Amino acid sequence: MRTFEELESAVRSYSRGWPTVFTKAKGYKLWDTDEKEYIDFFAGAGTLNYGHNDNAMQQKMIEYIQSDGIIHSLDMGTTPRKDFLERFKEVILTPRNLDYKIMFPGPTGTNTVESALKIARKVTGRETVISFTNAFHGMTIGSLSVTGNSFKRRGAGIPLHHSVSMPFDNYVDGHDSIVYLERFLEDSGSGVALPAAIILETVQGEGGINAARMDWLKKVEELCKRWDILLIIDDVQAGNGRTGTFFSFEPAGIDPDIVCLSKSIGGIGLPMAITLIKPEHDIWGPGEHNGTFRGNNLAFITAAEALKNWENDEFSKAVQEKGDFLKKAVEMLIEKYPELNGEARGRGLMQGIAIGKEGLASDICAEAFKRGLIVETSGPDDEVVKFLPPLIIDEEGLEKGLQLLEDSIQHVLN
Numbered sequence: 001m002r003t004f005e006e007l008e009s010a011v012r013s014y015s016r017g018w019p020t021v022f023t024k025a026k027g028y029k030l031w032d033t034d035e036k037e038y039i040d041f042f043a044g045a046g047t048l049n050y051g052h053n054d055n056a057m058q059q060k061m062i063e064y065i066q067s068d069g070i071i072h073s074l075d076m077g078t079t080p081r082k083d084f085l086e087r088f089k090e091v092i093l094t095p096r097n098l099d100y101k102i103m104f105p106g107p108t109g110t111n112t113v114e115s116a117l118k119i120a121r122k123v124t125g126r127e128t129v130i131s132f133t134n135a136f137h138g139m140t141i142g143s144l145s146v147t148g149n150s151f152k153r154r155g156a157g158i159p160l161h162h163s164v165s166m167p168f169d170n171y172v173d174g175h176d177s178i179v180y181l182e183r184f185l186e187d188s189g190s191g192v193a194l195p196a197a198i199i200l201e202t203v204q205g206e207g208g209i210n211a212a213r214m215d216w217l218k219k220v221e222e223l224c225k226r227w228d229i230l231l232i233i234d235d236v237q238a239g240n241g242r243t244g245t246f247f248s249f250e251p252a253g254i255d256p257d258i259v260c261l262s263k264s265i266g267g268i269g270l271p272m273a274i275t276l277i278k279p280e281h282d283i284w285g286p287g288e289h290n291g292t293f294r295g296n297n298l299a300f301i302t303a304a305e306a307l308k309n310w311e312n313d314e315f316s317k318a319v320q321e322k323g324d325f326l327k328k329a330v331e332m333l334i335e336k337y338p339e340l341n342g343e344a345r346g347r348g349l350m351q352g353i354a355i356g357k358e359g360l361a362s363d364i365c366a367e368a369f370k371r372g373l374i375v376e377t378s379g380p381d382d383e384v385v386k387f388l389p390p391l392i393i394d395e396e397g398l399e400k401g402l403q404l405l406e407d408s409i410q411h412v413l414n
């Protein structure tokens, strides 16, 4: 008899790092079949910014199901869809003076990226897209073609075309990588094709919590404007408040042409994605880009409920304060344990420690799991311990998690 794990394809990954069977979760905690408690510093890779099983979101779903609300509706008009769209405009777009059309590209992150890459090509009539070293944009062929991770790219088994990878900010020691980008675009007159778009994460999540500087982002935007290239911000992981503001690019004062959101946009962890498109680029006619699961009404309900957190500044301020607290704690650990050869990275509640000794980050995460902390590595060599706690975590949760982390560090260093 095959165990349930053997029944699954060898491609499964997370269950290997956390070899247990989880049963339930609330807020920033999970439990397994042995009723062992875990603190969640992972939040479904940034999908559970509002925590597990938020009471109000649960209640709204229950009421809707019990009233025979329509569950599946393709892209037909429904009350939850209408309510979500109106609230998104009222709470997110209008106060930020942003003008976007909202598209539902399909249920996941890679769907929003695919739609962005596709519409940018149609708008500009150009073929290539510039992306950055260590970027992660998804696993389907288009989004994989702009993903700067050779292991993941090799999964396609074929060369992936029409993508140009440039060094991300802070990537090239001692050089400002913007110079490379500028030079490349200047060369476009001499036989190098101008790209349709530049796609980037302001903080690379899977790529190792590399946070771009605000002035670097501003310069990328300037170059896009100068060369008439569309700027796509992939805010799938860094958006939805993860860095302290709803959109991760807000402090940079940039105005992207296209924004990709998924993961926590659904509020409670239900699959949902949206692509925000400047009205002048919204050129697809009806049905020119479609998909069956673009109308998840349960997700619209929990997404609309989640947006209540953004009706005033309190939620955002709290995330920034908790982010500062986490950053200080991470810096203290780095100072206390020089053997880690560590470097603090990140913004808001998207933080990490890059560890200068091979294999140590994975060992720390494995030990943390045994002690009841869910924490993951990221970066090209899995060299970064990455912290993405739910944004609703309180100080007690952060302290508890940090203590388990420190115990794990001590254990692996001894």
Ligand code: PMP
Residues within 6 Å of the ligand: 045, 108, 109, 110, 111, 113, 136, 137, 138, 139, 201, 205, 206, 234, 235, 236, 237, 238, 262, 263
């Ligand atoms: N973009 C970014 C920045 C991501 O972090 C991810 C997922 N980790 C994706 C796109 C792809 O999302 P999904 O796994 O939902 O397709």
